[in-house]
Amino acid sequence: MSRLMVQIGRCATKTLVSQARNDLFAQSKTSLVTWRSITTTRCLRSERWYTDKHEWITVDGNMGTVGISDYAQDALGDVVYAQLPDVGFTVKKEEECGALESVKAASELISPVSGKVTEKNEAVENKPSLINTSCYKEGWLFKVELNNLDEIKSLMNEETYNKFLKSNH
Amino acid sequence: MFLPTRLIVIARRCLPRLDSIGVARHASTYKTTYTKRNEGVDSIKKSVFMSQSTNVFVNLALEHWLYRNFNFSNHHVLLCYINDPCVVFGRHQNPWLECNVHAAEKEGIALVRRNSGGGTVYHDKGNLNLTFFSRRDRYNRNYNLKIITNTLLRHWDLNSEINKRDDIIVDGDYKVSGSAAKLGMSNAYHHCTLLVKVNKANLNSILEKKENGIVTNATTSTHSAIMNLSDINPNIHMKKLIACIGWEYMRTKALVCEDGEYDFVQQQKGFQYINPNEHWFPGINQFINDFGSWDWNYGKTPKFTITRTFDVSTNDDKIHRLNLNLEIENGIVEGIRMNLPAGLVSTSDQDVSVISNLRGTRYNHEVTEKIISEIGKIVTLNTIQSIDENNVRRFDEATLQ
Numbered sequence: 001m002s003r004l005m006v007q008i009g010r011c012a013t014k015t016l017v018s019q020a021r022n023d024l025f026a027q028s029k030t031s032l033v034t035w036r037s038i039t040t041t042r043c044l045r046s047e048r049w050y051t052d053k054h055e056w057i058t059v060d061g062n063m064g065t066v067g068i069s070d071y072a073q074d075a076l077g078d079v080v081y082a083q084l085p086d087v088g089f090t091v092k093k094e095e096e097c098g099a100l101e102s103v104k105a106a107s108e109l110i111s112p113v114s115g116k117v118t119e120k121n122e123a124v125e126n127k128p129s130l131i132n133t134s135c136y137k138e139g140w141l142f143k144v145e146l147n148n149l150d151e152i153k154s155l156m157n158e159e160t161y162n163k164f165l166k167s168n169h
Numbered sequence: 170m171f172l173p174t175r176l177i178v179i180a181r182r183c184l185p186r187l188d189s190i191g192v193a194r195h196a197s198t199y200k201t202t203y204t205k206r207n208e209g210v211d212s213i214k215k216s217v218f219m220s221q222s223t224n225v226f227v228n229l230a231l232e233h234w235l236y237r238n239f240n241f242s243n244h245h246v247l248l249c250y251i252n253d254p255c256v257v258f259g260r261h262q263n264p265w266l267e268c269n270v271h272a273a274e275k276e277g278i279a280l281v282r283r284n285s286g287g288g289t290v291y292h293d294k295g296n297l298n299l300t301f302f303s304r305r306d307r308y309n310r311n312y313n314l315k316i317i318t319n320t321l322l323r324h325w326d327l328n329s330e331i332n333k334r335d336d337i338i339v340d341g342d343y344k345v346s347g348s349a350a351k352l353g354m355s356n357a358y359h360h361c362t363l364l365v366k367v368n369k370a371n372l373n374s375i376l377e378k379k380e381n382g383i384v385t386n387a388t389t390s391t392h393s394a395i396m397n398l399s400d401i402n403p404n405i406h407m408k409k410l411i412a413c414i415g416w417e418y419m420r421t422k423a424l425v426c427e428d429g430e431y432d433f434v435q436q437q438k439g440f441q442y443i444n445p446n447e448h449w450f451p452g453i454n455q456f457i458n459d460f461g462s463w464d465w466n467y468g469k470t471p472k473f474t475i476t477r478t479f480d481v482s483t484n485d486d487k488i489h490r491l492n493l494n495l496e497i498e499n500g501i502v503e504g505i506r507m508n509l510p511a512g513l514v515s516t517s518d519q520d521v522s523v524i525s526n527l528r529g530t531r532y533n534h535e536v537t538e539k540i541i542s543e544i545g546k547i548v549t550l551n552t553i554q555s556i557d558e559n560n561v562r563r564f565d566e567a568t569l570q
Contacts, residue, residue, distance in 0.1 A: 105287075
């Protein structure tokens with residue numbers, strides 16, 4: 001239990017750090033982002049959404065960035081190979097779209113949404129350990145053009161995901 | 170000897186394909202909500218399946234079929250199978266880097282890519298393969314390996330240990346078992362080899378020799394000193410070992426390594442011989458074909474480059490160094506670059522894109538040989554006075570790296 005708390009603590013710290021960096025980086029765009037958040041995508045901007053299979057996604061407009069959670073990278077151990085979906089590949093919500101290999105186990109990568117892959121993180125392909133060292137930033141896996149923004153509604157926000165981790169693991 | 174009815178029902182519901190991408194059609198039939206790990210633990214029954222096939226493609230297809238279609242919520246399965254001589258490499262490995270592909274093909278030893286992670290192994294009839302299936306949230310490699318070490322201790326008084334890599338080792342440092350696993354959305358399996366009486370000479374000759382100059386980020390194997398169980402105790406033989414491990418599996422409680430003794434065994438589903446055919450496992454033939462295909466075994470190789478350096482001597486006694494670089498993606502030669510030094514061709518030092526007809530072909534060891542012989546022709550054309558036929562022939566054996 002105490003280990004779990006530590007993990008959640010770590011998770012929260014990382015989120016805080018990444019938020020802070022985001023803000024620094026995006027200062028010049030502030031007005032645009034504010035405008036958009038007021039008019040349209042109230043809840044989606046920069047918030048991280050989670051699946052019960054421990055993938056996360058952030059959405060900007062209809063473009064999503066997908067990765068795995070800190071809990072997942074910790075459970076996997078050292079990732080030695082990342083098999084990511086190719087650009088142009090159509091992923092489907094809750095279906096396999098790649099694999100991560102760690103300590104002799106190949107784990108299926110499950111897509112949190114449906115859509116078309118627009119970019120894969122080649123830095124992660126070349127250096128899979130980025131998933132362990134920076135699962136929410138440099139260790140993102142692929143970008144996807146969402147078919148249906150409503151699919152996000154079935155995912156958990158940070159708070160719900162943390163509760164989910166607490167009650168199930 | 171009949172499979173449970175549920176298995177057949179699930180089987181008819183879908184006919185999935187081998188390749189990992191876009192295969193989880195069946196997934197919607199599973200409960201996607203997470204249930205606690207220990208829920209319903211008392212209702213879990215255990216079976217030991219024994220495959221009647223010794224064909225590696227059939228057995229991997231059976232394993233994959235169960236992983237894709239079976240519901241392990243209340244039913245844990247240990248699958249045992251033995252293969253005719255073959256080499257099995259991990260999902261993200263490069264066969265040319267891991268084994269002597271040319272020698273294996275010549276000897277008629279099957280080469281096959283499996284779905285799980287990990288390194289390359291050699292199988293023959295002296296090797297027992299054990300696959301432990303469960304729901305993903307109940308996957309537990311240590312529990313499974315303890316079933317094996319407990320068996321060896323109980324029946325043969327043999328002490329063995331599980332190391333950090335989940336190998337089972339005896340006598341300090343000799344490996345008798347190696348592990349790998351596949352984890353999916355609902356199901357998972359952990360499989361391992363157990364060396365009973367493997368032909369070690371074959372194992373070494375097939376796994377030892379590798380091609381040179383390969384650069385890749387594919388998963389690489391860890392070489393270990395191995396030992397056969399029968400060398401430690403001649404009373405350990407295959408038939409008895411399968412029976413003892415199966416018995417140990419059924420007497421051990423489902424989620425904790427606790428002995429349930431004889432009464433517990435009586436509650437299990439027992440041993441079942443499995444005939445892996447299309448009738449019992451609809452769709453298995455497609456998997457068998459896929460496991461035997463070039464597209465799967467070689468086409469799924471992570472992209473890699475091969476760099477070769479050759480010394481070429483011309484008849485004015487000068488030695489020239491040539492660099493050949495091949496880029497291979499999805500098993501196909503996508504790029505060929507050759508650095509020809511000044512003096513060997515009419516123009517100065519340059520990268521020459523050569524042998525364009527080899528681009529787009531499937532990679533095998535003959536590709537480099539073909540290129541070298543083609544280079545011989547080009548060089549002869551350009552410096553027709555300085556190279557004779559004999560020298561060109563000798564380039565073929567002049568690989569330095």
